[in-house]
Amino acid sequence: xxxxxxxxxxxxxxxxxxxxxxxxxxxxxxxxxxxxxxxxxxxxxxxxxxxxxxxxxxxxxxxxxxxxxxxxxxxxxxxxxxxxxxxxxxxxxxxxxxxxxxxxxxxxxxxxxxxxxxxxxxxxxxxxxxxxxxxxxxxxxxxxxxxxxxxxxxxxxxxxxxxxxxxxxxxxxxxxxxxxxxxxxxxxxxxxxxxxxxxxxxxxxxxxxxxxxxxxxxxxxxxxxxxxxxxxxxxxxxxxxxxxxxxxxxxxxxxxxxxxxxxxxxxxxxxxxxxxxxxxxxxxxxxxxxxxxxxxxxxxxxxxxxxxxxxxxxxxxxxxxxxxxxxxxxxxxxxxxxxxxxxxxxxxxxxxxxxxxxxxxxxxxxxxxxxxxxxxxxxxxxxxxxxxxxxxxxxxxxxxxxxxxxxxxxxxxxxxxxxxxxxxxxxxxxxxxxxxxxxxxxxxxxxxxxxxxxxxxxxxxxxxxxxxxxxxxxxxxxxxxxxxxxxxxxxxxxxxxxxxxxxxxxxxxxxxxxxxxxxxxxxxxxxxxxxxxxxxxxxxxxxxxxxxxxxxxxxxxxxxxxxxxxxxxxxxxxxxxxxxxxxxxxxxxxxxxxxxxxxxxxxxxxxxxxxxxxxxxxxxxxxxxxxxxxxxxxxxxxxxxxxxxxxxxxxxxxxxxxxxxxxxxxxxxxxxxxxxxxxxxxxxxxxxxxxxxxxxxxxxxxxxxxxxxxxxxxxxxxxxxxxxxxxxxxxxxxxxxxxxxxxxxxxxxxxxxxxxxxxxxxxxxxxxxxxxxxxxxxxxxx
Amino acid sequence: xxxxxxxxxxxxxxxxxxxxxxxxxxxxxxxxxxxxxxxxxxxxxxxxxxxxxxxxxxxxxxxxxxxxxxxxxxxxxxxxxxxxxxxxxxxxxxxxxxxxxxxxxxxxxxxxxxxxxxxxxxxxxxxxxxxxxxxxxxxxxxxxxxxxxxxxxxxxxxxxxxxxxxxxxxxxxxxxxxxx
Numbered sequence: 001x002x003x004x005x006x007x008x009x010x011x012x013x014x015x016x017x018x019x020x021x022x023x024x025x026x027x028x029x030x031x032x033x034x035x036x037x038x039x040x041x042x043x044x045x046x047x048x049x050x051x052x053x054x055x056x057x058x059x060x061x062x063x064x065x066x067x068x069x070x071x072x073x074x075x076x077x078x079x080x081x082x083x084x085x086x087x088x089x090x091x092x093x094x095x096x097x098x099x100x101x102x103x104x105x106x107x108x109x110x111x112x113x114x115x116x117x118x119x120x121x122x123x124x125x126x127x128x129x130x131x132x133x134x135x136x137x138x139x140x141x142x143x144x145x146x147x148x149x150x151x152x153x154x155x156x157x158x159x160x161x162x163x164x165x166x167x168x169x170x171x172x173x174x175x176x177x178x179x180x181x182x183x184x185x186x187x188x189x190x191x192x193x194x195x196x197x198x199x200x201x202x203x204x205x206x207x208x209x210x211x212x213x214x215x216x217x218x219x220x221x222x223x224x225x226x227x228x229x230x231x232x233x234x235x236x237x238x239x240x241x242x243x244x245x246x247x248x249x250x251x252x253x254x255x256x257x258x259x260x261x262x263x264x265x266x267x268x269x270x271x272x273x274x275x276x277x278x279x280x281x282x283x284x285x286x287x288x289x290x291x292x293x294x295x296x297x298x299x300x301x302x303x304x305x306x307x308x309x310x311x312x313x314x315x316x317x318x319x320x321x322x323x324x325x326x327x328x329x330x331x332x333x334x335x336x337x338x339x340x341x342x343x344x345x346x347x348x349x350x351x352x353x354x355x356x357x358x359x360x361x362x363x364x365x366x367x368x369x370x371x372x373x374x375x376x377x378x379x380x381x382x383x384x385x386x387x388x389x390x391x392x393x394x395x396x397x398x399x400x401x402x403x404x405x406x407x408x409x410x411x412x413x414x415x416x417x418x419x420x421x422x423x424x425x426x427x428x429x430x431x432x433x434x435x436x437x438x439x440x441x442x443x444x445x446x447x448x449x450x451x452x453x454x455x456x457x458x459x460x461x462x463x464x465x466x467x468x469x470x471x472x473x474x475x476x477x478x479x480x481x482x483x484x485x486x487x488x489x490x491x492x493x494x495x496x497x498x499x500x501x502x503x504x505x506x507x508x509x510x511x512x513x514x515x516x517x518x519x520x521x522x523x524x525x526x527x528x529x530x531x532x533x534x535x536x537x538x539x540x541x542x543x544x545x546x547x548x549x550x551x552x553x554x555x556x557x558x559x560x561x562x563x564x565x566x567x568x569x570x571x572x573x574x575x576x577x578x579x580x581x582x583x584x585x586x587x588x589x590x591x592x593x594x595x596x597x598x599x600x601x602x603x604x605x606x607x608x609x610x611x612x613x614x615x616x617x618x619x620x621x622x623x624x625x626x627x628x629x630x631x632x633x634x635x636x637x638x639x640x641x642x643x644x645x646x647x648x649x650x651x652x653x654x655x656x657x658x659x660x661x662x663x664x665x666x667x668x669x670x671x672x673x674x675x676x677x678x679x680x681x682x683x684x685x686x687x688x689x690x691x692x693x694x695x696x697x698x699x700x701x702x703x704x705x706x707x708x709x710x711x712x713x714x715x716x717x718x719x720x721x722x723x724x725x726x727x728x729x730x731x732x733x734x735x736x737x738x739x740x741x742x743x744x745x746x747x748x749x750x751x752x753x754x755x756x757x758x759x760x761x762x763x764x765x766x767x768x769x770x771x772x773x774x775x776x777x778x779x780x781x782x
Numbered sequence: 783x784x785x786x787x788x789x790x791x792x793x794x795x796x797x798x799x800x801x802x803x804x805x806x807x808x809x810x811x812x813x814x815x816x817x818x819x820x821x822x823x824x825x826x827x828x829x830x831x832x833x834x835x836x837x838x839x840x841x842x843x844x845x846x847x848x849x850x851x852x853x854x855x856x857x858x859x860x861x862x863x864x865x866x867x868x869x870x871x872x873x874x875x876x877x878x879x880x881x882x883x884x885x886x887x888x889x890x891x892x893x894x895x896x897x898x899x900x901x902x903x904x905x906x907x908x909x910x911x912x913x914x915x916x917x918x919x920x921x922x923x924x925x926x927x928x929x930x931x932x933x934x935x936x937x938x939x940x941x942x943x944x945x946x947x948x949x950x951x952x953x954x955x956x957x958x959x960x961x962x
Contacts, residue, residue, distance in 0.1 A: 064878065064882065065917070066910035066911055066913050067913050068910065081796045082917070084797070084916070084917065084920040085917075094917045094918075415789055415790050416789070416790050418906075420789075646904045646906070646907055647906070649906065649907045649911075650906060652910065654875050654879070656875060660880075687875055690823060690903065690904065691824045693856035694873060727856045727859065728856055728871070729858065729859025729863060730862060
């Protein structure tokens, strides 16, 4: 794509009756596209362009609101009590208010990803030029930016092209945030539709960010066999100076790594990452290490490994600086979005900054030049490491036993713990000399530190848990596959048919953060279960790290046990948060590459295709953030259901189908125009699951789609029944809703199915060419 | 005994559950209701009182009172293992979404329940579902049998020890000997 800024500047113009000076007129950009695919109906859709599609989904999957707050306090008319049907001073009721909160969460998430991408694109254009070509996977990828093509109609070819995409995304986010102002939208479903819209924009923002960094920074380009990387603090050589980068934006980390390489000290220091920055460090640098997911920030800072802590953006604990100061580790804030109150030293010399940090004159600095971050971080780490000698902020085991005796057993720690951990009991045992119960909490603790905040005798409870579990912490050394980026076109060709026909039983995307209800093992177990059943398992973000943090009976991690391709039984890590776009991208590419549907500006048709044909499910077992909300919303609009773990109920709104309402499950048969009842396939669009057992059964069920062939449906039902029997101890009671012809029934289960079908007076129906869109109905033959 | 929400930050607004100060009150409320439903979550196998799991107390209660049970998550298997057939099983969100629907006719198709009892869900999930019912089904009466105070229910026991909880459950069950 080429774009031109058309502007006219007139310094001075004299006419017969006027004088014009310094006139400047800009009429934006003229788009000159060499993109042969015909434009679909909705390029760069506005807030309402896809409203009809959203409403089709929202009619099937009605919101179930669970307000976390009874009040609205967003304007000065408030606080308004919205309980029991009361409206606030602005006229809004609790349903609309709840959906408004959902929209705001999605806007925050989309803005965060898009701003991240904007920063990277700015920086990379400055470094490489706007004409730098995009290369996501060489000859293996022709459809380089499926979301961008689908949503905007643009086929980006250079870094500069991405700016046009970002401009559109930024405008839409601004429009969507405006919707949340008091006295704007008043209908809950319209708020929901706008949340879907922002979710779609979020996917666009993420795609821009990841293809920009993949193209320029030498990341793996859609490599199924991307190398394995060490994971866990036990894999870090802590005899060396350690620089720990926390956040999501790899640009400052690149500055550090480049400086270390240029000055030939890369083998003398460790550059490690926590949260998504870790993924992108390892995509850039083969000596990089992933120390762990987001929730472990206190763990790693207090344990004293880091000699310098570099904070970029997103999901950074806002008290990271205070924690780092306690272990005498200097902090460098490296993002405009996260200045931490530090003085901006970007214009100062490296020598001055290094001196100030090493001498302790200042505990932290703000540096907004990534190259300067690199020099300062490396030099400070080298000089500080011998001084601080990995100073910890953890008590000794003896101190824990003594301090635990001061515990009043008031229960406030447990009542503040999101996991309801039995901390008082563990402290009582510790006071009696038994540290085992405290050690047992290590695996389940999410590291929020709320227990310490409420303790009336100021016990550092989280540190007690860390110290008790220190042995496990030090032994954490596993393997993660480096984020591979996009899925190759050829991989899509290979699996398109078996996925759409149902013979590969499904695609499971295990994504999101690490707010797990009972430790990370559940993530590993779920991934392994479905990879073993030859589903395609895709991971990203913190979930990808957690998936690699456990081993099978042969000592192999998940990424060693299963191949990294987009194939039956593959487990592939696409990368960091912004790489989630490749999961949506793969779904879109199935519709385009396998089914030959046009992408360009053709959102509704592609989403309709995915919804009816692609057995894909997202699982965010530990989702906590607004970004996760936005990512989920992008999948909802594509018709892909998302499950969240129990803490995900705090998103306060589910999108639930009603299995018991057959009228909800009609689609058009595109061949005839007849309405066909296809059953609850998929049953929900957004659902909280309470236990890993429930997650496994729900995943298998949510992979069922109207388009499944009888063979595919039979395979999917086999998995659903098998998991149901194993975890629920009985046959599912809703099988009659999923059997269209007797050929759908798995051969080995005919007797058991027969009883259920008979009990429900089951009747055979047709397998349609399913669509929710009347315009997709082909002409009925006379 | 405390009527503060079990999780400290879970502050109710203008409505707050009536505390059940004696188990006899809970039994009387259940007896007064014409159609009661008991929803049992995954915590039913995680709490032990006097050597018995919570689920066993609940089976005793369900057998005595004949109150139908919906098992959430994978709990149906746990009930079946113990020889009890729940009236239904579905996810916690699904049953919440049905209870909030004024047109839902219940598991047996005979009409809405006038009392829905929750027990054993993760505190925050149960709290959110109760909030959804409080707001969107304001006429629906709800109760919890947990030992944690739930402000969004119509009636909730105050925060209580395991010993008090066990006693409460036993007393309630004893009031139904011979059926509801």
